[in-house]
Amino acid sequence: MSQPGVLPAQRLRGLIASGAIAASPAIIPEQIQPASLDLRLGHIAYRVRASFLIGKGRKASDRIAEFEMHQIDLTQGAVLEKGCVYVIPLMESLALPQGITAVANAKSSTGRLDLLTRLITDGGTEFDRIAEAYHGPLYAEVCPKSFSVLVRAGQRLNQIRFRQGQAVLSDAELTALNAQEPLVSGEALISEGLGFSVDLKPANGDLVGYRAKPHTGVVDLDKIGHYQASEFWEEIHSQNGRIILDPGAFYILVSREAVTIPPDYAAEMAPFLAMVGEFRVHYAGFFDPGFGHAEAGGAGSRGVLEVRCHEAPFVLEHGQIVGRLVYERMSERPETLYGREIASNYQGQGLKLAKQFRTE
DSSP, X not given: OOOSEEOOHHHHHHHHHHTSEEESSOOOGGGBOSSOEEEEBOSEEEEESSOOOOOTTOOHHHHHHHHEEEEEEOTTOEEEOTTXXXXXXXXXXXXXXXXXXXXXXXXXXXXXXXXXXXXXXXXXXXXXXXXXXXXXXXXXXXXESSSOEEXXXXXXXXXXXXXXXXXXOOHXXXXXXXXXXXXXXXXXXXXXXEEEEBOOSOSSSSEEEEEEOSSOOOEETTOTTOEEGGGTEEEEEOSSSEEEEOTTOEEEEEEEEEEOOOTTEEEEEEEOOGGGOSEEEOOOOEEOTTTTOGGGTOSOEEEEEEEEEOSSOEEEETTOEEEEEEEEEBSSOOSSOSSGGGTOSSTTOOSOOOTTEXXX
């Protein structure tokens, strides 16, 4: 058995072959990422009254029946409306062996659309967390926050990462890894992970981010590079290295630091302490082995930040720490890395909207 850590693509293929990961229709190669598996929407969406957890010993199907308002057929595509909550059975299901756990997260483009997507399971008492030896179906809870979206069965909004044991790097181990192979441009701030800050003084120009407009059209998730950004986003400019976040508004910003994920590691973005201000980096996210790494065609890639302000207007200043990357070991090196080998959308990125938008 391989060492503890995140399971790479080749181990995921083994789980699929053994039936530990099952799907109808069968999983396609494009779903398998270097350190995660994309999950596909099924054919029916249930509009429900509110977000909910399933609860220990209870089935998702029973809870859906309890809160269901109506059903929507996704076969030919349907609009999920902003501010509404939907539960969608996924095409994949699990029969995990002992010792294997899983965690889910929204895909990058899903987060950049402010499309809240969380995984729920039978008996689940947390979102996005799957206990070892779980046998059962998977569901996505989807709540469009900024834009109504047109979705279809088979689309991939979230992804799942499998772990064998725990292999999160301690601060001492992360410091040693950074000394061996720099993980970040500039000084590394290491405290329960690798801290990163916001860039509000760009090297060129004064465009520092985007704010979602409150009243827009529908975004068809299949239309890549289709929508003019200005119809959905307001540009945010700063001459003095600070911006004021409006309560309830959603922002796309970018980290000041370029980060690297070496091939034998994976990382997850975690929100910074709530005490730093009335905002959060909205969606945690997976960073695959090879992100920003020279071996995968990168030279450090900056992290895009999906930021939502809460109760009060808040001044965000250049260089302010807004989040951290938690690194963990891979159980073995993936056969492919994030980047040019698999035509990754965000390798070498800077400030960048979701792939459905164009800014020219």
